[in-house]
Amino acid sequence: MATNEATVQWLGKRQEFDYADGVAGYVMVGIRLIVGYWFLHAGWGKLVAGEPFDAAGYLQHAETPIAPLFELVAGTPWLLEFTNVMIPLGEFCIGLGLIVGALVRLAAFFGGVLMVLFYLGNADWANGYVNGDLLGLLMFVLVGVFAAGRLLGIDAYLEKTEFVRQRPWLGYLLG
Incomplete structure (x- = not known):
């Protein structure tokens, strides 16, 4: 198997x-596809559910460090409606x-x-700070940093x- 060398600047030192x-x-494409399916499936499930998605109950009762933000959203009708539309639509489009x-x-x-909001919103850290939401955030960071859209993706053609x-x-949006 061929290897490549890379150099990064890490804490002021070249490594x-x-x-x-x-x-x-293959790993980057796999991560991109798995995370993509995860969010597409989550959004689609909310979009086609029998009842419209409603985050009000969750936002009003979440015990979280960002509870004041959630209470503001739940108590402001247009913000709540925006949230109820954008969570499923955003998950699907992402x-x-x-x-x-x-x-x-x-x-x-x-x-x-979204993963930062989910992580802070689901702040049940009784078993530690590392949970699925934090790992989901890490996956999005990997996909974005390593420009996974350039590998078997439309972004390779768009660029x-x-x-x-x-x-x-536009390179900041693609990749």
Whole structure:
């Protein structure tokens, strides 16, 4: 198996390391697809459920460090309605973007934002601070940092278009 060398700047020091060439790409695509399916499935389930998604009860009774934010959202009708639409729609769109590899960094950013809110909102840390929400956040960070959309994703094609090449800032959304 071929290996590649990489160099990172870590705490002010250059660090070189080897990584498996072919395996790294497969792992990133796998992570992207699994996280994409996870969010697509979660959003789709809420969108097609028999009753409309309603976060009010959860937001009003959550014992969390961000309870004041949740109470504000639950007590403001337009914010609550916005939340009730955007959670399922956002989960679905984030998942779809990851699965097809389109706007992956943008999807990973918003997925990470949701995972921070879920992590703090589900702050049952009786068994420690590491839980599924924190690991989900880590997966979004990996997908975004390593530009997983460039591997078997639509972003690889989008980045080659003249439109994107003339607007380098779009690279922050793609990849």
